[in-house]
């Protein structure tokens with residue numbers, strides 16, 4: 001955000017998507033979904049949030065592509081008529097992680113890029129969850145064939161060490177000396193871990209493995225969906241896998257209590273699944289193993305999920 005504003009100093013806004021999650025600093029909290037009872041509002045900036053498509057829960061029964069078009073129109077209306085002072089950047093997660101693994105239709109990815117180009121606005125992709133092999137490509141930007149101006153990364157790159165960073169287009173002016181200095185900004189062991197992680201992703205073909213294992217997990221989950229009415233939707237790509245739980249497939253009522261029961265039963269059996277807690281409906285279960293997981297371990301985790309779903313459904 002600092003880099004974007006440094007490069008568009010005459011603009012006042014960074015637009016973000018509804019249900020976004022960008023972190024927990026005072027400013028990234030404000031850029032995320034609206035926190036209820038947020039005690040920091042007094043010193044926070046206000047971000048304008050724009051609607052985005054949700055292929056499983058589209059507006060007005062639209063197709064994902066129609067909803068993509070609608071959301072592009074709304075984004076353009078916000079840029080041209082919705083804010084005073086001009087837009088410096090649009091910031092989005094390519095797949096909303098904590099919002100519930102929401103992948104957008106391809107026309108939306110391409111359309112946002114086109115809109116940004118047309119209005120001379122920078123496009124920031126927050127790839128903290130999707131970057132470094134998770135979707136089966138090094139970046140989601142490769143997966144969707146869209147080149148943002150700035151990519152934010154973290155998590156996977158450190159292989160467990162604390163490390164985050166940004167990639168920026170060479171067309172942008174960089175920071176001035178002292179502009180972006182942090183006490184732990186360049187911790188050498190983390191940087192070494194980052195280099196080793198990239199090497200391992202390349203040497204061990206972990207992007208291709210994420211694609212293969214992701215396809216395997218998705219196949220198994222789709223097969224489970226035939227037996228488990230709790231599974232409303234199965235989402236990928238790569239190892240960004242997960243399921244949305246619903247109490248009724250027709251009405252898509254979020255199965256939030258059931259999700260907690262499934263998570264607990266799995267934990268008791270030694271498997272930790274993630275959940276999308278922030279910004280989402282609280283019914284999304286994440287299957288996000290390390291990229292180098294063996295097929296046997298992945299199958300064991302999915303067997304446990306199968307068993308947990310069976311138990312929870314029997315209790316109902």
Ligand SMILES: Cc1ncc(COP(=O)(O)O)c(C=O)c1O
Pocket residue numbers: 021022023024025093097098126127128129154164
């Ligand atoms: C998409 C996304 N962006 C940003 C962040 C925040 O990263 P950090 O906790 O390193 O500030 C997270 C953390 O979960 C995230 O999922």
